[in-house]
Amino acid sequence: MPRHMPHVDVVIVGMGWTGAIAARELADTGLRIVGLERGPYRDTIPNFAVPNTMDELRWSVRGEMFQNLSRETVTFRNHLKQTALPMRRLGAFLPGEGLGGAGVHWNGQHWRFLPTDFQMRSHNEARYGKKAIDPELTIQDWGVTYDELEPYYDKFEYVCGTSGQAGNLKGAIREGGNPFEGPRSREYPCPPLKQSYGPRQFAETARGMGYKPFPQPASNMSQDSYTNPDGVQMGPCTYCGFCERFGCYNWSKASPFNTVLPIALKNPNFELRCDSHVTRVELTPDRKSARGVTYVDAAGQALFQPADLVLLCAFQFHNVRLMLASGIGPGYDPRTAKGTVGKNFTYQTIAYTYPFFANKRMNGYAGAGAMGMTLDEFNGDNFDHGPHGFIGGGYILAQTTGARPIQQSTLPDGSPSWGSGWKRALHDWYDRSFTIQAHGGSTAHRANYIDLDPTYRDAFGVPLARITFDFPQNDLKMRQFLVDKSVEIAKAMRPDHLKVSLPPVPFSIVPYQTTHIVGGAIMGVDRNTSAVTTHLQSWDVPNVFVHGASAFPQNAGYNPTNTLAALSYRSIEAIKSKYLQNPGTLI
Amino acid sequence: MTRDPDHPAGRASRRGFLIGGAASALALDAGTVEAQQATSVAPQRPDAVVPPGCPPQPGQVPTRGPQGYRFLTNPEVETLTAMADRLIPADDLGPGAVEAGVVTFIDRELGGQFGAAARWYMAGPWAEGAPSQGWQLALTPAQIYRIGFLALDRWCLGVNGKRFVDLGPADQDAVLTLLEQGKIDLDGVSSAAFFQLVWQNVVEGYLADPVYDGNRGMAGWRLLNFPGTNPALTEAVALNGEVYRIDPVSIGA
Numbered sequence: 001m002p003r004h005m006p007h008v009d010v011v012i013v014g015m016g017w018t019g020a021i022a023a024r025e026l027a028d029t030g031l032r033i034v035g036l037e038r039g040p041y042r043d044t045i046p047n048f049a050v051p052n053t054m055d056e057l058r059w060s061v062r063g064e065m066f067q068n069l070s071r072e073t074v075t076f077r078n079h080l081k082q083t084a085l086p087m088r089r090l091g092a093f094l095p096g097e098g099l100g101g102a103g104v105h106w107n108g109q110h111w112r113f114l115p116t117d118f119q120m121r122s123h124n125e126a127r128y129g130k131k132a133i134d135p136e137l138t139i140q141d142w143g144v145t146y147d148e149l150e151p152y153y154d155k156f157e158y159v160c161g162t163s164g165q166a167g168n169l170k171g172a173i174r175e176g177g178n179p180f181e182g183p184r185s186r187e188y189p190c191p192p193l194k195q196s197y198g199p200r201q202f203a204e205t206a207r208g209m210g211y212k213p214f215p216q217p218a219s220n221m222s223q224d225s226y227t228n229p230d231g232v233q234m235g236p237c238t239y240c241g242f243c244e245r246f247g248c249y250n251w252s253k254a255s256p257f258n259t260v261l262p263i264a265l266k267n268p269n270f271e272l273r274c275d276s277h278v279t280r281v282e283l284t285p286d287r288k289s290a291r292g293v294t295y296v297d298a299a300g301q302a303l304f305q306p307a308d309l310v311l312l313c314a315f316q317f318h319n320v321r322l323m324l325a326s327g328i329g330p331g332y333d334p335r336t337a338k339g340t341v342g343k344n345f346t347y348q349t350i351a352y353t354y355p356f357f358a359n360k361r362m363n364g365y366a367g368a369g370a371m372g373m374t375l376d377e378f379n380g381d382n383f384d385h386g387p388h389g390f391i392g393g394g395y396i397l398a399q400t401t402g403a404r405p406i407q408q409s410t411l412p413d414g415s416p417s418w419g420s421g422w423k424r425a426l427h428d429w430y431d432r433s434f435t436i437q438a439h440g441g442s443t444a445h446r447a448n449y450i451d452l453d454p455t456y457r458d459a460f461g462v463p464l465a466r467i468t469f470d471f472p473q474n475d476l477k478m479r480q481f482l483v484d485k486s487v488e489i490a491k492a493m494r495p496d497h498l499k500v501s502l503p504p505v506p507f508s509i510v511p512y513q514t515t516h517i518v519g520g521a522i523m524g525v526d527r528n529t530s531a532v533t534t535h536l537q538s539w540d541v542p543n544v545f546v547h548g549a550s551a552f553p554q555n556a557g558y559n560p561t562n563t564l565a566a567l568s569y570r571s572i573e574a575i576k577s578k579y580l581q582n583p584g585t586l587i
Numbered sequence: 588m589t590r591d592p593d594h595p596a597g598r599a600s601r602r603g604f605l606i607g608g609a610a611s612a613l614a615l616d617a618g619t620v621e622a623q624q625a626t627s628v629a630p631q632r633p634d635a636v637v638p639p640g641c642p643p644q645p646g647q648v649p650t651r652g653p654q655g656y657r658f659l660t661n662p663e664v665e666t667l668t669a670m671a672d673r674l675i676p677a678d679d680l681g682p683g684a685v686e687a688g689v690v691t692f693i694d695r696e697l698g699g700q701f702g703a704a705a706r707w708y709m710a711g712p713w714a715e716g717a718p719s720q721g722w723q724l725a726l727t728p729a730q731i732y733r734i735g736f737l738a739l740d741r742w743c744l745g746v747n748g749k750r751f752v753d754l755g756p757a758d759q760d761a762v763l764t765l766l767e768q769g770k771i772d773l774d775g776v777s778s779a780a781f782f783q784l785v786w787q788n789v790v791e792g793y794l795a796d797p798v799y800d801g802n803r804g805m806a807g808w809r810l811l812n813f814p815g816t817n818p819a820l821t822e823a824v825a826l827n828g829e830v831y832r833i834d835p836v837s838i839g840a
Contacts, residue, residue: 046673051816051838058794062701073708085723087714178777194824195724238819249818365813366820405794405813417767418674418786420762423810427680430811455712508719 002302004292006030008271011293013278013322014519016101017549017561018568019313020256023264024230025572026190029580033270034305036295038277038314039098041075048104048247050240057406060245062302065105067095067315072458074317078182078506080370080447088462092508094245097275097317098256100256102315102515103561107155107244107369107401108219108253110162111558112153114380115146115182117245117441120554124391132209133391134474138337138344138444140553143525144570145532146421151568152573157217160254161234164188164217176336178214193222193237193371198355198362198434202398203373205493211375216397218370219254230263241402242326253369273297279460281310281326281544290328290544298458306379308513308583309575312521312546313568320450321465329531329540334447334468338367340531340539342450344519345467348557349394349440351502353486355412355495356433364403364431372399378485379557380441394440394557396486402409410435412497419558433499436490438482441557442518445472450520467517470506478564503571516560521550523567535573535586542585545571610837655691657696658729662750663736664690667785669752673759673791682806683729683787692792693732702729726776727786735781739766798838808835 010026012019015037023035040069067090068075075084096102116123120139124132131138160377166187167177192215197202203213211317220237237252251258275298282291282304292306312319323341324331332343375396376382385391402408405471410433415425453466471479483500490498503513524530527539536551538544546569549560556563574586609831622677654666668690677683696702704727715721726734743762744749751762765771767786769779792801792809796816808815815835823831 050818054816055796055798055838057791059793061795063706067708068705069708072702076720078717082717082720083714085714085720086708086710087720087721091721097814120751189639194821196824197826197828238820239824241820279640357828361628361812361826361830362828363820363823363826366823366831394711403813405811406791409811418763420676420678423675423678423680423683430813456710457610504719506719508721510719510721568642580697 001035005303005305005496007306008032008034008312009307010153010185010309011036011305012310012313013310014038014101014291014314014318015099015272015274015312016096017103019255019311020100020260020264021565021568022311022313022398022572023258023267023270023549027264027270028554028577030269031580033267034307035270036276036278036293036305037099037272039096039574040404041272041273042098042104043276044247045167046250050249050250052110052474053249054240054246055240056242056406059105059247060404063090065096065098066090068164069302070459071282072460073464075456075464075466076509077466080468080584084453084466084468088241089321089510090512092513093517094512095317095515096580099272100107100261103256104247105245106253106255106515106561107559108160109370109559110164110217110219110254110256110562112181113146113186113556113558113563114382116381117556118142119143120150120392120443121366125532127381128391132180132385134472136446136476137472138446138520140344140444140522140524140529142553143523143530144567149566149570150185151181152569153562155569156562156565158189159226159230159259160189160215160219160226161190161221161223162219163190163193163222165192165215167214168254171217176214178374178554179212179374180379180382184321188217190226191223193218193220193368194239195330195371195373196363196366197360198364198400198432199371199373199398199469201493202434202489206373206375206489208279209488209492211377211488213373213375216370216399217374218367218368220370221252224480228259230260232259232262234258237318237368239366239368239371241365241404243367244401253302255377274305278314278322280554281322281323281328281541283541284328287327288541290541303516304474306542310544312544313548316517316520316548316550317450317465318468319546319548321452321462323521323538323546324381324450324465324516325462325482328538331451332449334449337446340522340527340529341533341543342520344444344522345448345450345469345517346442346552346554347469347507347545348417348442348516348520348555349471349479349516351438351440351479351486352500352503353438353483353490354411354433355436355490355493356429356497356499358432358496359420360371360432362400362403362431362434364400364408364434367400367403369401371401373396374394374398375415378482382543386483388477390474390481390558392441392443392474392478393480394438394478396489397439398434399439400434401439405430410499414498433495436486438486439514439557439559440475440477440478442555443474444519445470448472476505516549516555518552518560521546522553523551524553533586535574536567537579537584538587543583545575547571632701650809652753656694659690659694659700659732662740663732664694665738666750666751667693668738669759670785671761671789673756673763674786675793682804683795685801687806688801688803689789689791689792692795692799693788695800696788697729697732697789702732703727724776724780731776731781731784733772735776735778739771742771742773796838805835805837
């Protein structure tokens with residue numbers, strides 16, 4: 001029998017971006033709030049101070065700040081006929097653990113989705129006809145529009161001091177920005193980052209080919225300083241090249257530490273409990289209301305935290321697993337396509353092209369997570385898909401996030417794999433290339449989903465989440481299209497070598513691709529086809545709200561953070577303005 | 588200490604001195620270490636030391652073994668040193684893996700969290716799975732080294748009549764290639780997985796921060812002109828293809 005803790009109004013499960021945003025936004029309500037974080041307490045100082053944060057082996061290779069798989073992982077298979085096996089070592093994606101969550105080791109790539117991304121089904125059907133969409137694809141509209149989300153996108157960009165250049169200011173297309181983006185209500189809070197040699201050359205070549213390259217929106221601070229609307233300060237990015245997979249030493253990359261957490265933690269009604277691992281949301285016998293959550297503390301004690309309102313703000317598959325393990329909503333069954341929780345697990349479709357220049361140093365170690373020059377001509381529905389036989393798309397990004405020697409030393413194809421020849425190749429080709437990344441969306445497929453594994457359990461005895469996923473044919477066609485475009489531009493730069501690197505098909509859990517795994521607790525306007533409302537409220541248990549990328553019905557061709565944050569702001573605003581006065585399902 | 592007539596003298600003696608001590612390796616050359624061992628033990632007990640490999644008689648003490656390694660056994664140190672020397676050799680471009688301290692690095696890693704697979708999911712049941720499902724071995728990295736090195740020496744003795752360490756460089760390269768291609772059975776461990784683990788760790792020891800006892804003198808970073816932990820690199824962003832020269836800095840340096 002778990003020990004009962006004193007009752008609170010709100011319990012937040014997970015203190016990454018969405019949990020920290022929720023704690024910040026609820027601070028002025030006077031509600032008693034507890035935030036439960038499964039990982040340790042940490043902060044910029046002392047945990048990510050220089051020089052120890054610039055340690056490739058510790059953070060990036062050994063993954064000290066990522067999820068500790070010895071306690072919990074996921075199981076994985078490509079299709080229903082396979083037996084899923086545990087992801088024993090980290091690979092394709094890198095969930096975070098500890099205060100700030102994956103918001104500490106992200107890159108700061110701060111994108112808005114396109115207006116048409118939110119009408120993925122209705123827009124594509126209207127433009128290309130129902131027959132143009134593979135019947136196995138279970139893509140859906142989001143139930144919100146870009147215009148509804150714009151104020152929240154804007155808010156999060158100003159909270160993070162995002163750098164960039166508007167391409168569409170209130171409908172007016174502006175030179176130097178992304179001409180395809182939805183209208184924004186004001187400029188970015190900060191000007192674009194500096195760009196390094198490779199991406200500058202890429203942009204010049206692309207411009208010559210008629211494209212409109214623009215600086216990638218970046219929550220890496222481009223100015224000497226910035227104070228956000230809450231009075232929290234950021235420091236200048238010094239292009240140290242230890243951004244993705246690392247904590248930022250200089251308060252330059254926006255993370256919960258230098259944006260929303262300082263405000264949340266000042267609230268005397270907010271209590272943060274780290275090393276507190278939630279195992280279950282406890283429901284009333286009719287399963288229509290949550291009573292609170294059970295969690296295990298650092299000493300291994302089980303505790304029950306009663307609460308009127310439960311916000312699930314854990315990483316994508318943890319949210320889905322907690323819902324399934326707790327009986328919140330009907331689990332999805334791929335054979336019948338009925339049920340909602342676990343449905344539409346999607347990813348991101350990535351490919352890399354590397355142009356090499358024998359006599360040029362890229363100085364790629366002078367990198368930042370989100371610096372780079374981007375083309376959006378082939379993203380979403382920014383081009384006519386008529387002749388191509390697929391829907392969706394992605395951006396093409398020339399970037400230098402760093403040149404960390406163990407993991408970012410890219411050698412030309414045919415280089416010896418070890419020995420003196422390898423050493424010579426490393427000497428000759430290190431830092432002579434940069435990355436052109438095709439960053440494609442991911443369409444939902446009937447057979448890609450999450451449920452509970454029948455065999456494997458975590459250290460607390462809870463079944464692991466089982467991911468069943470492979471790339472839909474639609475997305476592989478899209479990937480090849482994006483690679484062809486990337487190669488065309490790279491060739492026009494006249495490199496000495498050109499290397500193309502495609503993640504394996506079928507999808508493999510082994511090579512890192514991206515941490516943008518989404519879906520499984522998807523939002524929508526129909527309780528038969530979505531797990532949560534457009535306010536992220538469970539259709540079945542209305543005092544549970546489920547935040548994060550788990551709400552995406554499918555993935556767009558952009559990085560997810562800005563969109564999942566915008567959805568959280570919108571949800572919390574609805575909780576404050578409507579739900580607290582009259583608890584029940586918000587429509 | 589094993590001497591190999593096929594090896595050039597310099598290579599054999601370098602291997603010898605590294606086995607003689609992990610921590611002090613860079614400061615001394617081979618002759619010094621051997622002389623030091625001889626003077627520290629021999630004069631006091633002229634008859635007490637038994638030859639290597641022989642059980643001591645009453646009144647005798649065993650030969651003093653290599654010092655300074657936490658996890659690796661003496662034969663493992665010999666094999667790993669020989670392997671690392673072929674995987675990243677010393678040449679006109681600079682020091683190789685052995686000179687950079689990779690053997691000590693790997694010893695420390697195997698004796699710590701990495702060797703114990705402390706952050707991997709290691710609960711059964713175990714199945715081979717499809718390649719897309721990734722690593723499904725029930726062994727920790729430390730166990731893979733232990734099993735793999737024993738099995739490799741047995742294989743080499745069976746095929747060549749010599750341990751790996753006693754083969755000439757060309758034969759060692761041929762064995763490494765077979766390992767890489769997964770063509771040697773290592774007591775049930777895939778030799779490709781074994782090779783990839785060793786290769787990954789050798790590269791790590793060559794290029795990780797020297798705080799982990801490898802990359803001595805920042806040799807790996809100097810080969811690349813990698814600036815290490817210099818955090819302020821803003822001025823390098825503006826360059827147009829020319830190299831940004833800056834002395835590397837390591838953690839604690």
